[in-house]
Amino acid sequence: MDLMTVTPAVYGPVRSWRFGQSLGIDLLGAVSTCSFQCRYCQLGTIERLTCDRTEFVPTQQVATELHQMPPAAIDVVTFSGSGEPTLARNLAAVIAVVRQQVRRPIVVLTNGTLLGDRTVRQDLAAVDIVAVKIDAVTAQQWQALNRPATRLNLEAVFAGIMTFREMFKGHLAIQTMVMAPWSQQDEERYKTLIQALSPDEVQLNTPLRPRPLTPPSQCPRQS
Numbered sequence: 001m002d003l004m005t006v007t008p009a010v011y012g013p014v015r016s017w018r019f020g021q022s023l024g025i026d027l028l029g030a031v032s033t034c035s036f037q038c039r040y041c042q043l044g045t046i047e048r049l050t051c052d053r054t055e056f057v058p059t060q061q062v063a064t065e066l067h068q069m070p071p072a073a074i075d076v077v078t079f080s081g082s083g084e085p086t087l088a089r090n091l092a093a094v095i096a097v098v099r100q101q102v103r104r105p106i107v108v109l110t111n112g113t114l115l116g117d118r119t120v121r122q123d124l125a126a127v128d129i130v131a132v133k134i135d136a137v138t139a140q141q142w143q144a145l146n147r148p149a150t151r152l153n154l155e156a157v158f159a160g161i162m163t164f165r166e167m168f169k170g171h172l173a174i175q176t177m178v179m180a181p182w183s184q185q186d187e188e189r190y191k192t193l194i195q196a197l198s199p200d201e202v203q204l205n206t207p208l209r210p211r212p213l214t215p216p217s218q219c220p221r222q223s
């Protein structure tokens with residue numbers, strides 16, 4: 001395979017404030033692909049808005065890139081990059097390759113929208129840390145901030161996250177981007193949801209980093 005003609009799937013390591021030196025795996029390829037179009041997304045406008053799983057990057061490409069990678073100090077391997085990593089149908093196969101070749105804790109950053117799918121839950125059950133995005137507790141907030149693909153339903157997404165919580169043995173983090181002020185009622189809803197999910201960690205973030213002015217294909221990948 002001529003790796004000069006394809007977009008690399010392995011990048012970094014990059015410094016992650018939360019996880020240390022993180023080797024990134026991007027299974028989406030050159031076209032930003034997600035089931036959300038978050039207003040604050042560092043990728044800019046998402047080019048492919050979808051909920052359908054597809055293989056975007058061949059598993060063998062990742063294996064070859066990991067094999068050819070120069071030695072580097074790495075704390076974790078993080079699946080993130082140009083969109084939502086669970087949209088990659090070969091996620092489980094690539095996780096198995098990473099387990100074999102890198103032998104570091106594996107992190108997946110997800111928006112949680114596909115966790116209603118049993119296959120996705122099974123794929124993610126094999127990793128050490130899953131960080132799930134929950135930015136909104138009402139459909140109105142969700143539509144305004146995360147701008148989901150039309151097929152998605154907030155209550156169904158919460159149900160999928162809850163089902164995953166019940167079976168996942170690893171470290172579950174909830175990541176929440178705090179944007180507009182919440183009403184007291186919204187805060188109570190959020191607390192109730194978090195108590196029900198009982199995650200190992202809650203990360204409250206603010207969009208401090210500027211949004212890109214360059215086209216998405218030239219933007220830094222998510223980490």
Ligand code: SF4
Binds near residue numbers: 034040111
């Ligand atoms: S911030 Fe994450 S979930 Fe939101 S659009 Fe960008 S890649 Fe998708």
